[in-house]
Amino acid sequence: MKFKTILCCMLINSFALSKVIIWDFGGITFNPNKWGVAMNIGIHHFIFYAMVDFQNPNIQKMLFEFLEEIKRESGKDKYLSAGTAEGMPLPPIMCDWQSGKISGPEIIKKAKENIKELERLGYFRSNREKILVEKTISAMFDPKTLANNVYPVKQGIDLLKECAFAKNPDGSRKNLNIAFSNWDPLSFDIFYKLNKDSFKYFDEIVVSGHIGLIKPDKDSYEYVLRKYNLNPKDCILIDDQEVNAQGAKKCGIQTILLKKWNYKDLRLKLKMQGAL
Known part of the structure; x- marks a missing residue:
């Protein structure tokens, strides 16, 4: 075990921590810059x-339908029902990507092969649609492009900081902050190096691409609980996706959904849970 992980477990076992807060990244403390990605496309x-x-130039539905055509690396694995913030289920190949089973560059290569075959079969409405799909995938799954088009959300980071510095009456720490998010390993590692200061209020960071498990899979939450010797009754998951909250609830973890960037409501709920 890493020294930081050992220290984290010691904190849990030795101090009267009120809560262990498990933070999602996307839509909570970080957010994608869709305009920046569009500029790259x-x-x-x-x-x-x-x-x-x-x-409609909002091509998410069309793009997801195309990605459904790409065969999975882990074809025999169970389907992982991860989704978008809007509630759309991710294509299986994207679940593999976020769990580290296939890299972004590998998806780009597979997509180009599929585009040639589907073009031959008359899949695309026009050459413009084919080009848009190809360029969108090349930008979307390029680790550097993705890493350079995610930004820290000040309100989320400020609330994270407040939770990190919250104290019990005896002066001991009130909370432990653990990050747990679905993110492919290549772009996350680049993003982390570029934004280390934004991660300083987390005691531990767990990324799906590093552990081979993805939310809302029950095994992913059990991994976090087991790794840090956590009692689920002491944990609060903060997420922006209902499907992830439901997965956490199956493990006995309390959940708070952040809706419409309402950090005032999120702070109030954390206060009601005893975290602030």
Whole structure:
């Protein structure tokens, strides 16, 4: 075990910590810069697609349908029902990506092979649609592009800091902050190096791509509970996805959903739970 992990377990066992707060990243403390990714793809591709093909340039549904066509590396594994913040289930290949079973560059390579075959079969409405799908995938799964288009959310980091410094009447720490998020390992590692200061209020960081498990899989929560010797009754998961909250509840973990960036409500709920 790493020294920090040992220290984390000692804190849990030795001090009267009120809560162990398990923080998601996306939509809580960090958020993707969709405009930045669109700039990398090329705004003109979206404009042409909308004006010439008369199609909605928000291509998430179309993109997910295309990704469903790509065969999984872990074809025999159970389907992991991870989803987006909007509640859309992720294509299986993206679950593999977030759990570290396949890398972004490998998905890009597979996608290009599929695009050639699907183009031959007349899958795309037009050449513009094919180009938009190809460029979107190349940007979306490129580790550097993704890492450079995620930003810390000040309100989330400020609340994390408040929880980190909260004290019991005897002066001991009130909370332990553990990050647990679905994130592919390559882009996360780049992002972490670029934004180390934003992670300083976390006692421990668990990323799905590093452990081979993905939320909302029950095994992923049990991994965190087991690794840090946690009692689920002492834990609070903060997430922005209902499916992840349901997974945590199956393990006996309390949950708080952050809705519409309402940090005032989140802070009030943490106060009611005794974390502040």
